Amino acid sequence: MAGAEFARPIVTVDIxxxxxxxGKLCVALLPRPGEPFAGIPALIGGYVHTDEDADAEAAVQRILSSKAGLEGIFFEQLRTFASARRDPRDWSVSIAYFALVPRGALEDSASTLELRPVEAAGKLPFDHNEIVDAAVERLRGKGAYSTLPARLLPAVFTMSELQAIYETVMGERLDPSAFRRKINDLDLLEVVEGEKRQTERARRPTTLYRLKMPVAVFDRKI
Amino acid sequence: MAGAEFARPIVTVDIxxxxxxxGKLCVALLPRPGEPFAGIPALIGGYVHTDEDADAEAAVQRILSSKAGLEGIFFEQLRTFASARRDPRDWSVSIAYFALVPRGALEDSASTLELRPVEAAGKLPFDHNEIVDAAVERLRGKGAYSTLPARLLPAVFTMSELQAIYETVMGERLDPSAFRRKINDLDLLEVVEGEKRQTERARRPTTLYRLKMPVAVFDRKI
Structure with missing residues (x-):
């Protein structure tokens, strides 16, 4: 291999x-700005800029910021899709990531984002359907024993809201008292002191919670 | 992004x-054939050959075959390491994989392979120490609930050999009857009919087992 060089593939990140x-798990899409598939909604992504990105994560942050107006959100590497056939332009590498945000975080950011339920995302360009499926599988596979689903909630939430998120992600109904016991056993949450919320259903104001662990420890197994 | 092109990174696979x-989990290293780090033992790897590799997995198979004489062994994508700083040559992407083989599979293959315990691999070139650590973490994280550790055994093995592999991978002693009960509950193994092995310890010949599932279903959660 000494000194040998080979034609280099295209390298992108896709999120x-x-x-x-x-109540539905949705994927955010953006119309592609140019060929191939110009104007067709696709995953948020772009080339790695070797002149400015320190690493792949920096490329993800730059693209989330410039294309979706998002800063400081949770993301994690998913898997790399790399083949001669996935992109009509050339041999192509997509380092794929998945990111989770509360719906509210998208409000002012990107009016051009289109949200589609993951179960009805339609035919996406490249192998983006396969990448979406891999992300959903990862989330569901980890959801039962991680705090990942809570990333879809605002920072402060009720126990019912948390349960609803887990139910949506896992696609199954959970028994409220068993869920509360499991969450309590896992010691994931702390009560937000001095704040309660009056909901329609409950007679007394409802306790509010937030994740105990720092944001960096996002993926602790539970 | 329409039509725009950026300087492309180096793309390699590393295994x-x-x-x-x-009784120790070891990583196989090969002296690097050229600069940088010429002659220094490093992970088995190489450039993606865009003119002949259909995808990243094809590159892995080609490199395992040509550099280590290995065909048809188990491997799985680990994670991609991609940054401006990991390779002195240029911005570099390593799509990292991990592979598991029984020691016997390496006998005639690569006499140039050097085996080092993962806990004492020494200083490796690039970020290869970090890649080894990620592989070991993946194996240990999955080991307790997957058939991955059995990939380190020959196709046919005794229950004691299987337990020893799990103990080595997980770094903890397991109770034999609890281990046997768990393995039986999981229904992973089948008895190799008509074959037994006489060991020194046991008075009667020992039953031999093999994995029940086809090789392709290598990573079923248990």
Whole structure:
């Protein structure tokens, strides 16, 4: 291999940005700005800029910021999709990430973002359907024993809201008292002192919670 | 992004090839054939050949075959390491994989392979120490609930050999009857009919087992 060089592939990052809308897990798409597939909604992504990105994560942050107006959100590397056939332009590497945001975080950011339920995302360009499926599988596979689903909630939430998120992500109903016991056993939450919320259903104001662990420890197994 | 092009990074695959030697989990290294780090033992890897590799997995197979004489062994994508700083030549992407083989599979293959315990791999070139650590973490994280550790054994093995592999991978002693009960509950193994092995310890010949699932279903959660 000494000194040998080979034609280099295209290298991009692509981000499966997931949020909840109307009780459904949705993926955020952006119309592609140019060929191939110009104007067709696709995953948020772009070339690695070797002149300015320190690493792949820096490319993800730059693209989330410039294309979706998002700063400081949770993301994690998913898997790399790399083949001669996935992009009509050339041999192509997509380092894929998935990101989770509360719906509210998208309000002012990107009016051009289109949210589609992951189960009905339609035919996406490249192998983006496969990348979305891998992200959903990762989230569901980890959801049962991680705090990942809580990333879809605002920082402060009720126990019912938390349970609803887990139910949506996992696609199954959970028993409220068993859920509360499991969450308490896991010691993931802390009560937000001095704040309660009056909901329609409950007679007394509802306790509010937030994740105990720092944001950096996002993926602790539970 | 329409039509825009950026200087493309180097793209390689690197393989953390793990096996067991003298009861220790070891990584297989090869002296680098050229600069940078010429002659220094490093992970088995190489450039993606865009003119002949259909995808990253094809590159892994080509490199395992040409550099280590290995065909048809188990491997799985680990994570991609991509940054401006990891390779002195240029902005560089390493799509990292890990592979598991029984020690016997390396006998005639690569006499140039050097096996080092993962806990004492020494200082490796690039970020290869970090890649080895990620592979070991993945194996240990999954080991407790997957059939991955059994990939380190020959196709046919005794229950004691299987337990020893799990103990080595997980770094903890396991109770034999609890281990046997768990493995039986999981329904992973089948008895190799008509074959038994006489060991020194046991008075009667010992039952031999093999994995029940096809090789392709290598990573079923248990």
């Amino acid at each position: 499966v940005l997931l949020t909840l809308q109307e | 953390v090839l793990l096996t067991l030697q003298e």
